[in-house]
Amino acid sequence: MLYSTTKEHEELRKAIREFAEAEVKPIAFQLDQNNEFPHDVVKAMGERGWMGIPYAKEYGGAGLDAISYAIAVEELSRVDGGVGVILSAHTSLGSYPIEAFGTEEQKKKYLIPLAEGKSIGAFGLTEPEAGSDAGGTQTVAELDGDHYILNGNKIFITNAPEADTYVVFAVTTPGIGTKGISAFIVEKGWEGFSFGDPYDKLGIRSSKTAELIFDNVKVPKENLLGQEGQGFRIAMQTLDGGRIGIAAQALGIAQGAYEHALKYAKERIQFGKPIAQQQSIGFKLADMATKLRAARFLIYSAAEMKTLHVPYGTESAMAKMYASDIALEVVNDALQIHGGSGYLKGMEVERFYRDAKITTIYEGTNEIQRVVIAASLVGKMPK
Numbered sequence: 001m002l003y004s005t006t007k008e009h010e011e012l013r014k015a016i017r018e019f020a021e022a023e024v025k026p027i028a029f030q031l032d033q034n035n036e037f038p039h040d041v042v043k044a045m046g047e048r049g050w051m052g053i054p055y056a057k058e059y060g061g062a063g064l065d066a067i068s069y070a071i072a073v074e075e076l077s078r079v080d081g082g083v084g085v086i087l088s089a090h091t092s093l094g095s096y097p098i099e100a101f102g103t104e105e106q107k108k109k110y111l112i113p114l115a116e117g118k119s120i121g122a123f124g125l126t127e128p129e130a131g132s133d134a135g136g137t138q139t140v141a142e143l144d145g146d147h148y149i150l151n152g153n154k155i156f157i158t159n160a161p162e163a164d165t166y167v168v169f170a171v172t173t174p175g176i177g178t179k180g181i182s183a184f185i186v187e188k189g190w191e192g193f194s195f196g197d198p199y200d201k202l203g204i205r206s207s208k209t210a211e212l213i214f215d216n217v218k219v220p221k222e223n224l225l226g227q228e229g230q231g232f233r234i235a236m237q238t239l240d241g242g243r244i245g246i247a248a249q250a251l252g253i254a255q256g257a258y259e260h261a262l263k264y265a266k267e268r269i270q271f272g273k274p275i276a277q278q279q280s281i282g283f284k285l286a287d288m289a290t291k292l293r294a295a296r297f298l299i300y301s302a303a304e305m306k307t308l309h310v311p312y313g314t315e316s317a318m319a320k321m322y323a324s325d326i327a328l329e330v331v332n333d334a335l336q337i338h339g340g341s342g343y344l345k346g347m348e349v350e351r352f353y354r355d356a357k358i359t360t361i362y363e364g365t366n367e368i369q370r371v372v373i374a375a376s377l378v379g380k381m382p383k
């Protein structure tokens with residue numbers, strides 16, 4: 001598969017880049033230092049139609065393709081990886097399962113406000129004992145008349161507690177493994193649903209991440225998403241798409257760091273000439289630019305496959321794994337090129353360096369991406 005971007009893709013890139021430079025860049029350091037969620041930025045993105053890029057216009061979306069969505073996350077992350085993941089978790093984790101598996105009523109009630117940016121979405125899968133082993137979910141939902149009673153905890157949930165709508169996974173039939181897991185749409189504000197204090201993170205500090213606590217939360221039966229027992233498959237299929245978003249986030253962070261390093265290397269004079277003219281730095285820049293280009297091909301190609309409705313789970317895992325692995329290399333080289341000044345707070349490369357790390361961890365660690373890719377090549381390995 002090849003990818004190509006169209007004139008419309010590049011116009012969207014320009015619009016988001018201008019927005020990110022004007023509205024996000026000036027406050028990015030403040031958001032990072034204060035662990036502050038950018039409400040005004042999110043509102044402005046909703047007004048521009050960017051909170052529902054890949055969803056149909058009849059459901060409040062922009063009706064664009066998956067490459068457009070990847071470009072949006074990439075361009076926001078080029079300036080602030082936290083803002084990039086707010087959009088990514090909202091779009092591909094909080095909204096996608098409702099679009100793909102929701103009833104008409106669920107789409108009208110939840111997807112339209114999500115896609116219009118009037119509400120924020122999140123995805124509750126990870127638990128203290130169910131991280132990489134997502135099938136080890138312990139949160140339970142017991143049917144009681146017209147409601148399910150939800151009990152349990154979800155940790156590391158991006159966009160909590162800011163999000164309004166949560167797609168939550170819980171065991172409805174114990175003892176039968178992944179086939180006993182179901183998905184539910186849960187609203188903030190329901191009795192018994194509370195949050196832990198937001199985590200104090202290394203990076204992506206403009207995004208919020210918190211624990212979800214469910215204490216006998218009454219979830220109406222009509223908020224079951226898909227069929228009982230379909231939850232694990234819904235989670236896996238959602239993550240296939242989500243990984244394109246995280247790959248794009250990693251690419252954007254690395255692209256931002258590279259551009260700062262290139263500019264610095266052209267301006268910084270040592271031994272009588274710009275350091276960019278010295279082979280050790282020139283070679284680093286060459287490697288960085290090559291890795292970015294390779295990652296971009298992998299991401300847009302996986303996105304194109306998603307748009308064309310051909311199986312793309314292996315390719316999105318490859319894109320996520322590769323883009324996040326090279327992002328760490330690129331931000332490391334970018335900081336190295338800056339020397340001691342790159343190590344200082346307030347320098348963008350210092351923030352990019354911290355923001356990049358999470359991309360090898362969340363939406364499936366890169367070890368899990370290798371499990372997914374290897375299984376597609378050689379079959380599932382015995383547990």
Ligand code: CAA
Nearest residue numbers: 089125132133134135158178233236237313362363364368
């Ligand atoms: N699409 C559809 N169905 C899928 C699927 C996919 N991509 N992958 C697996 N399935 C199905 C399988 O076909 C199987 O169904 P059958 O039993 O009918 O054949 C069922 O799901 C179970 O599959 P496995 O036996 O492969 O499941 P497993 O328990 O071995 O786990 C795993 C597989 C890939 C390791 C999975 O647990 C996994 O992806 N773990 C990582 C979890 C993860 O990514 N968490 C991220 C949390 S969200 C987050 O991080 C958000 C954020 O902060 C921004």
